[in-house]
Amino acid sequence: MAPIARVCFAGGQSGQWRVERIQAVTGEALPPVTHVAMLPSPEGTTKIDGSVWTLRGTAGHVRYVERSEKLALQSIQAGLGRPEATRAALIPIRKSGAWWDLAQDERRSIFEGVSHHTAVGLEYLPAVARRLFQSRELGEPFDFLTWFEYAPAHADRFEELVARLRATEEWRYVDREVDIRLSRVQDG
């Protein structure tokens, strides 16, 4: 079986990403930091030494995406670490108890049937590379860590993607969201 990739984002004074801004969109903010490091997550470690905060997640299987959507995503997915993608966003999200109490078909219906989450995201590929990390099962303060990488030329497109997702029915279940914008450190 393919092992699950475990990552962590360590906010502090060092890392390959410089913080441009941290904004509390919904609920409690995160303490300000100047840099974020994206690292493999050591087993059993809940906080990286020297960090102000550490957010952990796992890159697992898809939860709502269906066969046809998965094939579409795979055909157009952009990789991380593209040289031109010098901008990034780390947007940790928590959903309410009302969301998690829904049955699978109800969540899927809101996710795609009403909110068109996957369909909207597809429109911005491959310009905006996206990754989703699951945190809920790890007992973390957020349920998901969403990660985006894009070139400065696509910054407006990225703002449009974020605005469209925040306007969806699905986002009514988000009860904490912090938006962290980043630039890659030169020669970092």
Added chain:
Amino acid sequence: MAPIARVCFAGGQSGQWRVERIQAVTGEALPPVTHVAMLPSPEGTTKIDGSVWTLRGTAGHVRYVERSEKLALQSIQAGLGRPEATRAALIPIRKSGAWWDLAQDERRSIFEGVSHHTAVGLEYLPAVARRLFQSRELGEPFDFLTWFEYAPAHADRFEELVARLRATEEWRYVDREVDIRLSRVQDG
């Protein structure tokens, strides 16, 4: 938001459940122990002191169950710790990479459309109390810890349930399974 319950099963020489037998059904066995303790899982702890093995999991949201099934399950669900339920089974399960590579609709189709997992389980409620704990995101050796409690009078019914689930299409994706049968320690 309701916190996620984290549990662990510690196999060793003490605990409220005495081991009647441990059987490797598929793949690698677990080392033999005489007792199993079911405990709240301390944050950051991967192994309980004095245990031979510790298996950790979280009781989260449903992954495949739809609205009508969730209502049916809730209406008939049996609680844990019933005085008459002196028998238990801990059956940790791992599914293959082929399973996790499937899209959500494909997994749902095998889980319920073909294998009738929820429907079969409903037939044995409330005699057999069931709980499912997720382990995959924790980096554990198994993906799920399934837990059953039942009265000795329902032991044959429980064997029938296990046999029916193992005969399903879904079980073709199980690549490791250990079956641990337990009896509650008197005055434990």
